[in-house]
Amino acid sequence: MSSQFTPMLDGLTRQRGVRAALVASEQDGIVVDSSLQIGQSGDRVAALAASLYRKARLSARAAHLGAVSFMQLEAPMGRLCAVGAGPLVLIVVAHASANVGLIRVEMLRAAAELPALAGGSAA
């Protein structure tokens, strides 16, 4: 089943090294849509990534640093990236060897489209 987010998520997962792309609610981490490789649990990834992003956003607010744009968690065997757009957060899981600069650009571009896409879902 596809949603209005599916083409955007499929576009992200076509990037080299990207294992999964999801749109989730920032507040509760519930998955809105996802494009996952077989064998992955999107629910848990979304909940944990949205929680990390929310903590980053709230700490930035406490420090008067302005809005958070891009966040990435690094580990030896991969990265977890997140970009917020209003009540939604766009999440990507990538291999360590993936080009994070390119992924960042694509995520920021996709996140700019999220509010319009989300508005479409409400209509």
Place this chain on the structure above:
Amino acid sequence: MVDDVSRLSDVLARDPASLVFVPLGEALRRQGQLDIALRVAVRGLERHPHLADGHDLLARIAVDRGELQRAFDEWDMVLRLADGHAGALRGMGFICFQQGRLDEAEQYLSAAAEASPGDEGLMQALANVRAVTVSDATAPVEPSSHDERFLFVGVLGDVDQTALLLDRDGLVLGGAYLDHEGNDVAQEVGAELSGVTDAARRATRHLELGDWSSIVFETEVAVVAMAPSPDDGLLVLATSRATPLGLVRRLLDRCAERAARWLGERAA
């Protein structure tokens, strides 16, 4: 930036007397190639010993190498060659701050702010120094070198950088987190970041990514980097957005080493 280095190197190779050694040395410094940057700067200054920007470059390389006295001397030379040089005044203010000479730091940074009006980074740096000065004047604390708020002063690269060490509950162990008005918001930031270490660990375990090494996020005015510290603690570093990401990582590593050493000393 690699292209910049290549292009500028070609220009310098064609004309060794070119002033292009200054941007080339700066590009190399930003890449972290400090030994090569130092050679470029020294050779350039052999040809142009009275070039203020050349000495300014040498001073910035010296700071990155941890040679603060050399950096101070070079910036002192810059001021002799170019009175009111904002970069030199800022740098000398930074070194005085590092050494706990807060009154001098404020004087240099005030002069830098006058020489470079509208520089928000400088205004923030000045606010940071004034906040610490006022706090020191009103609080009956130990000398600054033993004050836990100064835990990372010796390893940070500029006064608009700030670092904080939190325990597993988000409580502040050391360092400070100064906002753009110089207010220490460490407790508030710590409270919001409580649980990050656990969430990061669970995420990387679930995704089979190995142990997490860092979390970096960008905001409108800053880059914030976090790393795990001993006993499930969290190290938080904030820098201006102008700081290259490679340098942010190096600073984070240095802060992590400092935090681990300090925690070890406390436990001993």
